[in-house]
Amino acid sequence: MQWEVVIGLEIHAQLMTNSKIFSGASIAYGAEPNTQACAVDLGLPGVLPVLNTEAVRMAAKFGLAIGANVSRHSVFARKNYFYPDLPKGYQISQMELPIVETGQLEIELKDGTKKLIGVTRAHLEEDAGKSLHEDYHGMTGIDLNRAGTPLLEIVSEPDMRSAEEAVAYMRKIHSLVQYIEICDGNMAEGSFRCDANVSVRPKGQQEYGTRAELKNINSFKFVEKAINIEVERQIELIEDGGTVVQETRLYDADKNETRSMRSKEEANDYRYFPDPDLLPVVLDDAYLETVKATLPELPDVKRDRFIQEYGLSSVDAGILTMNRSLADYFEKAAELSAAAKLAANWVMGEVSALLNKNDLEISACPVSAEMLAGMLKRIEDNTISGKIAKEVFEAMWSGDGDADAVIDKKGLKQITDSSAIEALVDEVIANNPAQAAEFKAGKEQLMGFFVGQIMKASKGKANPGQVNQMLKQKLSG
């Protein structure tokens, strides 16, 4: 039987506010346990939540960025359940009236096909604390630093049909929330996490199969693996005559398997109801206009513009616009050097390779866009060859100054003087009479040998085009 996979994602993006969503405590990562939890975060008797308007602004910004309906009237609700790291015994979230409703995003797959993925809703909520199970002599430690951290939960439609699509969608959201500066996207610190709802159905069937919810998958790689292994499990189960049960499953990356956490029967009745401590969030058009004015050029628009303006391929434009800082870096280098394609190749090539190797963000790149552009200009005006440029780039990376300084100091200027090149050519031919004779006898493959010898003699500085031309002239003469 042919199976179709159906996937919907719930992404939790931690908002980059200064303080928590309902209190003034800091949300900075990595502090000593319980040093960033005030009376409100601790859920002491009598305390009340006060909404952080910055979190609202960020949620609205997201809604506008995906062309969704930003609700003029949204309501916070209490999601009631007991857990030690949930101080109040309820999480303040949004249920019936979320702040963002019905938007969509276009994803592009590796083969270039494009697909629209629906975003059902995005709502604001507070994060819970953390339970620490190690080092407490059989007891559990509770750290409430994270309690009350603002989250935007972005819920997709079940529109994805493969792990590849799911990852493409997740990357797209990941890129977008950083573009619009509402989330730092740091997956290692849990600022961006994902749950996946996965089901399978016979191809052609209308109804969805029973889904399993895969919890807290915190990297793109794991999302792909977790979904694939879960799909495999479900298909095997059904083909062996079993049925999938609706349940929450945890992905174990070490064993590459998913296992049951709790079934639907054990699921809580969260008893949602509107939080009487908070007023409805009412936004008007004027407010949304001011938020809209702060939106940067979005990735899709930027990519199309890069294709148009700089003549880049769709793939290259896509890579360069995935990250806003990278796009800005490229664009500056392209403009200053007036060599866009060359700039694109360098940014995607050497620049990215060295950043990866040194585990650096583009914002921390030792070679500024201005410095890169300066070097590209020297390639363009034939001062250096592409090969020599790599040496120049590495020197700039190591802090040896800009391209001109490096070229000057290291004497890397290309030899373009035709009499100097002629002297080199003559010398090499004179030193290799046997090869010269073979070449003249018709063994033209030896051209490469001669070029190599000449480049070696010039320490790579001879202009390759001129060398070629001169060699042909001399050897065939």
Next chain:
Amino acid sequence: MYHNKTLAELSAMLQAGEVSSVELTQYFLDRIKAKDSEINSFISVTEEQALAQAKAADERIAAGNAGALTGVPFAQKDIFCTEGVRSSCGSKMLDNFISPYDATVVSKFNTAGAVMLGKTNMDEFAMGSSNETSFYGAVKNPWDLKKVPGGSSGGSAAAVAARLAPAATGTDTGGSIRQPASLCNLTGLKPTYGRVSRYGMIAFASSLDQAGPMARTAQDCALLMNVMAGFDEKDSTSIEKEVPDYTAELNQPIKGLKIGLPKEFFGDGLDPEVAKPIQEAIALYKEMGAEIVDISLPNSALSVPVYYVVAPAECSSNLSRMDGVRFGHRCEEPKDLEDLYKRSRGEGFGEEVKRRILIGTYALSAGYYDAYYIKAQKLRRLISDDFKKAFEQVDVILGPTSPNVAFNMGEKSQDPVSMYLSDIYTIAVNLAGLPGMSVPAGFAHDMPVGLQLIGNYFEESRLLNVAHAYQQQTDWHDLCPPGFE
């Protein structure tokens, strides 16, 4: 002696230097020591802090920067969080809870220089109308020690009625200021929802809870309101609206005032003996030049059932934080997490609190939510609309505060529904968020009867004016329970 003076009188004496705050505070502390064992109105007496506050107040008075409440002793309901002092809310659950912060109301009294004598007894988590549900034992009505003082602010009511404090704070979710004021012959005001900050007031039902003053006279309530009222950025439901001087309009004439009598408040459930003093009060207002208008609040019969969905629903969630994890009662040697929750909560909460948590949890459950909670919210709107229409015709609404006088202890504690019905005239006011008062209006069966006045939103000044005018013509509010003179 001092205990027979009103708050306003004591304030004047302090300002004139006729008595010091330390003397006054010591006087009331001694009186509490001597008398409170008869009525059990205090959970904590904060002698040391009180005397320190009194000393500071005397310095402030000497320096000439005192306000009306500087140096005046009063009692705080134990529902308010007070830094460094046990804030129990009448529950075993919070018997060991020393609050690390002050409620906004507490801060406001501190800023005013008032002297807190202690924290008063109350129904557990403010759930009750008789003060019998307190972990610290029932409070007795100073007018008859066999009878209840009302609730949930029964400790505050009994303390002020017995002259152990000139005034006290209360909170009112369904009548918890007005009903005990009525049963103990006091003047009590429940302000408009949002007028007084709820920050630091341990929540029972968040959409209904409101703090207010309890004292002997309307004038004293006005002085207390001047301190308590005001917007608080820590409470999103408090309202940003200027606070008037509540004493400024006390003496406005009553002539031409339109008083509405809802026929639903004078029907079958009302004890005819209680109706008599109310009718006398109506006659007196007529004499003063008020116009009496018959009105109807057709949905008021729904207020008790609506309340007993909304309030338990909210409380079931509000009390979830009492889980034995971070503060409050924790059971001995929990086996696992579930055991920790079950026994800590099972041991920490009393019967009435458990009953309401169960009702509320049920009302919010999947499959019942629409039939109970949503339906109740819709009816709540209808109840509010009744008042809205009424206030198009009249300036204030008048009726009894409670259908009966104080009942015997134990009489209703086995029958929750009959207990709930003692708040039948007060609950609608909370559901609508309106201000309401209870004013001493005479006696029935030798026990006090309270007159309820209901105003339009933010018309506390008008209510205080209407009550004050009545108190200029009557002396019910001056009467002191025998044995406490």
